[in-house]
Amino acid sequence: xxxxxxxxxxxxxxALVGAACSSNVSxxxxxxxxxxxxxxxxxxxxxxxxGFIFVGPKNDFGYNQAAYDGSQAVKxxxxxxxxxTAENVPEDDNATRVMNSMISQGAKIIFATSYGHLNPAEAxxxxxxxxxxxxxxxxxxxxTAIPKNMGTYxxxxxxxxxxxxxAAGKATKTNKLGYVYAFPISQSxxxxxxFELGAQSVNPAAKTSVVNTSAWxxxxxxxxxxSSLLSQGVDVITQHQDCTSTIIKATEAAGKYSVGYHADASxxxxxxxxxxxEWNWGxxxxxxxxxxxxGSFTGSKYNANYRVGYKTGDNPFVQSKxxxxxxxxxxxxxxxxxTALGQPDGSPFKGPVMDQSGKVxxxxxxxxxxxxxxxxSLTTFVQGIVGQIPKS
Amino acid sequence: MSLALDVAAGAVGxxxxxxxxxxxxxxxxxxxxxxxxxxGCMLVGALTGYAVAAMSGNPWIGVVAGAGAGGALAAxxxxxxxxxxxxxxxxxxxxxxxxLGITSLFGGSFVSRTIHAFTPIALPGxxxxxxxxxxxxxxxxxxxLSFLAAPAIWWLLFRSRWGLLIRGAGERxxxxxxxxxxxxxxxxxAVVAGGALAxxxxxxxxxxxxxxxxxxxxxxxxxxxxxxxxxxxxxxxKAVAGAYLxxxxxxxxxxxxxxxxxxxxxxxxxxxxxxxxLVLVFLSRKRLHAAPEGLIRTLANAPVR
Numbered sequence: 001x002x003x004x005x006x007x008x009x010x011x012x013x014x015a016l017v018g019a020a021c022s023s024n025v026s027x028x029x030x031x032x033x034x035x036x037x038x039x040x041x042x043x044x045x046x047x048x049x050x051g052f053i054f055v056g057p058k059n060d061f062g063y064n065q066a067a068y069d070g071s072q073a074v075k076x077x078x079x080x081x082x083x084x085t086a087e088n089v090p091e092d093d094n095a096t097r098v099m100n101s102m103i104s105q106g107a108k109i110i111f112a113t114s115y116g117h118l119n120p121a122e123a124x125x126x127x128x129x130x131x132x133x134x135x136x137x138x139x140x141x142x143x144t145a146i147p148k149n150m151g152t153y154x155x156x157x158x159x160x161x162x163x164x165x166x167a168a169g170k171a172t173k174t175n176k177l178g179y180v181y182a183f184p185i186s187q188s189x190x191x192x193x194x195f196e197l198g199a200q201s202v203n204p205a206a207k208t209s210v211v212n213t214s215a216w217x218x219x220x221x222x223x224x225x226x227s228s229l230l231s232q233g234v235d236v237i238t239q240h241q242d243c244t245s246t247i248i249k250a251t252e253a254a255g256k257y258s259v260g261y262h263a264d265a266s267x268x269x270x271x272x273x274x275x276x277x278e279w280n281w282g283x284x285x286x287x288x289x290x291x292x293x294x295g296s297f298t299g300s301k302y303n304a305n306y307r308v309g310y311k312t313g314d315n316p317f318v319q320s321k322x323x324x325x326x327x328x329x330x331x332x333x334x335x336x337x338x339t340a341l342g343q344p345d346g347s348p349f350k351g352p353v354m355d356q357s358g359k360v361x362x363x364x365x366x367x368x369x370x371x372x373x374x375x376x377s378l379t380t381f382v383q384g385i386v387g388q389i390p391k392s
Numbered sequence: 393m394s395l396a397l398d399v400a401a402g403a404v405g406x407x408x409x410x411x412x413x414x415x416x417x418x419x420x421x422x423x424x425x426x427x428x429x430x431x432g433c434m435l436v437g438a439l440t441g442y443a444v445a446a447m448s449g450n451p452w453i454g455v456v457a458g459a460g461a462g463g464a465l466a467a468x469x470x471x472x473x474x475x476x477x478x479x480x481x482x483x484x485x486x487x488x489x490x491x492l493g494i495t496s497l498f499g500g501s502f503v504s505r506t507i508h509a510f511t512p513i514a515l516p517g518x519x520x521x522x523x524x525x526x527x528x529x530x531x532x533x534x535x536x537l538s539f540l541a542a543p544a545i546w547w548l549l550f551r552s553r554w555g556l557l558i559r560g561a562g563e564r565x566x567x568x569x570x571x572x573x574x575x576x577x578x579x580x581x582a583v584v585a586g587g588a589l590a591x592x593x594x595x596x597x598x599x600x601x602x603x604x605x606x607x608x609x610x611x612x613x614x615x616x617x618x619x620x621x622x623x624x625x626x627x628x629x630k631a632v633a634g635a636y637l638x639x640x641x642x643x644x645x646x647x648x649x650x651x652x653x654x655x656x657x658x659x660x661x662x663x664x665x666x667x668x669x670l671v672l673v674f675l676s677r678k679r680l681h682a683a684p685e686g687l688i689r690t691l692a693n694a695p696v697r
Contacts (some may be wrong), residue, residue, distance in 0.1 A: 056501035057607055059503045087497070088607065103575035167600050178650070188547075202639030212662040213651040218611045220409070224402050224643050243503075246604045253511065268506065387649055 017299055043149035044132035045290035047108025048123055049082040050074060055114035056217060059165045060243045062262035063279070067113040067136065070281025077286045078293075080165045082106065088123040091116030099124045103131055109292050111285065115185060118152070125150045132292050137187060139305050146305075148298040153284065155176075155317035156309030156372065157187060158194035159341050160239075160277035163319055163334050164259045164347035165198020167274045168236040170330040171257050172199075173310040177208040178229035180239040180247055182216045184389045186376050193382045194348040195238060195259075202333055209234060210387040216242040226250040227325060236274065250275075257325070264320045273323030284316045286310070288387065310341040346370050354383040398647045399640050400527040403602060407639025408535045408595040409434070409610070412470060414631040415538075415545050416589025420466070421621055422549055423582030424562035424686025428484025431614025432491020433462035433587040434594035439495040442605040443593025445507040449456055451599045454507070455534065455592055458599075461554070462591020463584045464489055474576050480690050488614075495607065502605045510534060510600035532591070532600035543590075545628040558582050562684035616668060617644035623671045625682045634671075638664050655689035 050071075058068035068085065075083040083108055086098045095117050099110050110133045112121040119139040125147050136153045169179050170361070177199055181188040192210055199206035209232060211225040222239075226247045229237055237251045238259035245268055251258045252269040260266070260276025289363040291300050296304045309315050319338075322331060346369075353364035360366070361382075363374050381389060415431050417437045420427050427433070441663075442462035445454030472478040505537070510532040518529040549555040557578050560568045565575030598605050616638055624630035641664035648655055683691075 057499060057500055057503055061504055065504075096582045114421065155563070175662075209650055209652060211646045212657055213646075214613070214657065217609075219604050219606055219609050220406060220597060220611065220613070221642065223407055223602050225401065225646040225650075227405070228398060228643075228646040232651075243604070243606050245504075245506075246602045249506075249509075249603045294619050386652035388654040390655075 010122060023152055031131065037146065042295035042298065043130050044108045044297050045130075045295055047081070047131075049084050049102065049107035050078070050109075051084045051086075051099060051102030051105075051107035051110040053086045053095060053102075053110070053112055053114075055089060055091060055117070056087065056242045057360060058085065058087050060217065061265055061268075062242045062244050064242060065114070066109075066262055066279030066281060070285040071111070073282025074285050074289055080291060089308060091113075091119070091120070096123050097121035099133070100127075103128055108132065109289060110134070113137075114355070121182065122147075122150065133298050134288060134302065139373075142305070142373070145200050146302065146303060151297075151302045151304055151306060153288065153302060153306040154308075155276065155279075155284075155315045156307060156375075157317045158190040158348055158375065159310050159315060160317055160319040161191045161261075162194040162198035162341070163338055164238065164275050164277055165195040165200075166334050166337055167322070167326055167330055168204050168238065168257070168259055169199030169201070169203035170327070170333070171274055171325065172203065172206060172236050173207040174233045175203065175207060176232065178226075178234035178237040179210045180207050180222060180225045180229070180237065180241060181210060181212050182241055183212065183214065186378060189378050189381065189389065190375055191240055191261075192385060193353075193378060196382055196384045197348050197353070200335070200339070202330075206298075206384065208385050210381070212390065213241070219243065221247040222246040223250060226254075230254050231258065238276075238340060239344045257323075260320055266321060269323070271324070274326055275322050276320035277317055279316055279319045280318050281316050283314065305373070307376075309372070310338065311344070311346070313342070332385075347375075348376075351374050355380045356383055356385060358383060395647055395651065397523060398434040398650075399525055399643045401530070402643025402647060403636045403640035404488075404527060404535065405531060405639070406642050407635040407637075408531075408538050409597040409601065410617050410620065410638055411538050411542070411635035412593030412596060413614055413618040413633060414635055415541055415628050416462075416503040416586035416593070417618055417621045418557065418586075418624070418626055418628050418631055419545065419549070419589070420583045420586030422485050422555075422562050422626055422684055422689065423558045423579045424565070424684050425470065425473060425532045425583050426480050426484065426514040426618070426687060426690060427466060427469055427487070427583060427586060427590075428481055429465065429487025429491065429614075430484075430586075430590045430618050431610055431612065432488040433590035433612040433615075434597070435608070436465050437462040437492040437591025438598040438609060439499045439502065439594075440591070441604055442505075443502050445509070445599050446502060446505040449508055451510050453475045454599050455595045456543055456597030458591045459588040459620055460591070462572055462594065463588035465589070467580070467584050468588020469587070470580050474579055474583075487526060494583030498517050499605060503607075505605075507599060507603070509603040510596075532596070535598050538596075540664060542632045544629050548642065551630065553624065559684065560590060562686045585611070593617070616664070619668050622683075623668070626684065637667065641667050 052071040054064040056064040084102045113136040115137045121133045121135045137154045186215045196208040213221040236257040248258045248268045252272045257272045266273040351368035352360045352362045352366040432647035441454040441458030444457035447450040472483040473480045515529040519525040561575040561578040619636040623633050627684045645660040
């Protein structure tokens with residue numbers, strides 16, 4: 001009986017935690033009409049609102065701030081539609097609940113903007129065939145048919161990261177670069193690999209040490225990660241974290257170089273800022289909404305795993321401005337590389353790409369230009385990276 | 393820097409916020425009141441410390457305000473459990489969620505603010521000692537203060553008249569009352585002091601160690617602090633060891649990774665918590681006898697045993 005009481009008490013606590021962590025949906029105006037499904041058949045039509053869910057706070061100098069800015073661009077483009085936003089939405093059933101609440105407030109288009117929001121997004125899309133749910137950054141497995149009212153979208157994040165790697169490779173004096181990441185998801189692995197490949201392209205001796213924090217935002221752990229890397233002689237640090245200011249400030253305080261991610265944080269590192277990669281979601285979000293409202297979402301390029309990059313010229317992931325220490329010579333190298341990435345055979349991952357043991361990675365043989373799907377399914381670090389991908 | 397030095401220095405730096413919270417909780421529990429809301433006190437301390445540092449331009453003013461905020465939340469807990477005889481465990485959890493809620497409500501606009509943060513100061517002479525200098529004497533001022541706080545609180549609890557009163561309130565309040573003291577007042581002061589120290593711990597995290605504010609940034613450190621108090625047998629000096637042990641477990645993973653060791657990082661991430669659980673499993677039965685009597689009564693009457 002005692003054990004059962006403990007279990008009951010624990011589940012009560014868990015329920016409380018869940019309730020406390022979930023976020024309230026905030027909207028510009030009062031709660032809208034809970035409209036019934038549109039009769040026209042095309043998903044996403046007839047709504048009075050558009051919903052956006054974010055996994056973190058809207059002003060994190062990072063991923064969520066960029067997505068939030070995108071949602072505000074949609075708001076500006078469609079003043080007649082309410083834009084509902086919800087911050088700090090966990091990647092679990094809470095996301096389903098928040099999305100359903102947005103639908104009951106009249107949303108017919110939902111942007112689920114975190115990698116881990118895919119499963120809840122799929123559940124909501126299945127429950128509401130009349131609502132378009134698009135998910136940012138993850139992939140719907142190609143083995144399953146993509147529902148008529150769903151899609152994923154993303155930029156080729158690793159392209160500007162490759163260019164930033166060039167800046168890092170030229171800036172380093174110790175030939176040691178550092179990369180702080182959260183989890184070994186394919187997006188992070190691509191970025192880390194591209195960063196090292198970019199650095200190698202101009203500095204064959206450059207090596208990248210990696211540290212993971214197992215959290216998208218735990219500033220205490222970030223401080224430890226940065227100081228561990230700095231103590232090993234690393235003099236350029238970049239990261240794949242949701243909140244980026246702690247690491248950039250620590251690197252600047254140590255007098256070393258920073259490469260940013262998600263947002264322009266050059267104001268935090270006036271001396272050491274090299275460059276970085278940041279989001280400009282507004283145009284893509286607005287175009288998705290436009291497609292949906294035209295009634296032509298199903299069968300469109302967005303009703304798929306949609307990816308854009310330098311080849312199509314409209315990558316929502318762009319290079320941040322340069323810091324004061326970047327030489328004209330480096331800027332010219334980056335400009336050349338950027339032009340090359342836009343060519344049909346241009347890719348940071350143009351074969352041959354070797355893994356850490358020096359063997360050619362399957363799919364990345366000499367002369368091959370891997371497609372987005374192949375790159376996004378990379379599960380290995382390339383040669384020149386110090387550290388291992390954690391196995392669960 | 394060698395691995396051991398790196399981990400040890402990281403243990404002191406990363407363990408300090410936990411240490412402050414554990415010292416505070418030791419005072420509170422010695423007076424017979426457990427505060428599971430320590431995490432909430434740390435959070436309000438972290439936000440208030442950061443916000444006031446941002447507005448005033450001085451991190452010291454921020455820390456004082458952080459202590460005040462942590463103390464104020466603890467005062468609410470004290471009122472609920474001392475005056476209204478609410479369950480200490482339930483009230484503590486409420487304080488946690490209240491802390492999460494208000495910091496989330498008011499914290500948003502401070503995420504993007506910058507402050508004049510505390511910076512590490514190498515103590516002249518001491519920081520040159522091989523090994524120890526790097527581990528102990530190259531930290532921010534709040535970390536140095538914690539070196540003094542732990543023995544000072546030990547002295548307060550076990551060598552001063554105030555300590556006798558605090559422990560008396562935690563063991564047999566009625567005896568104190570018979571001698572003309574107010575056990576309620578003493579408990580109030582102890583709980584508020586505990587919350588204030590947790591607030592300083594949170595402020596150390598935001599204004600010194602991580603130099604930023606983010607929602608939920610304490611990430612469970614307050615709960616670890618509560619567990620440490622039991623692990624340390626309600627002794628502030630042993631709490632120092634516990635806080636640094638936990639800090640070392642946190643520092644081990646990045647230190648190994650930065651050196652390129654092949655290892656299971658998920659297991660390493662679990663290590664701090666596994667250590668805490670193991671220590672509790674092996675020590676708690678024995679330790680519970682060392683608990684203040686008032687606390688034993690509280691735990692014994694609690695719905696979860």
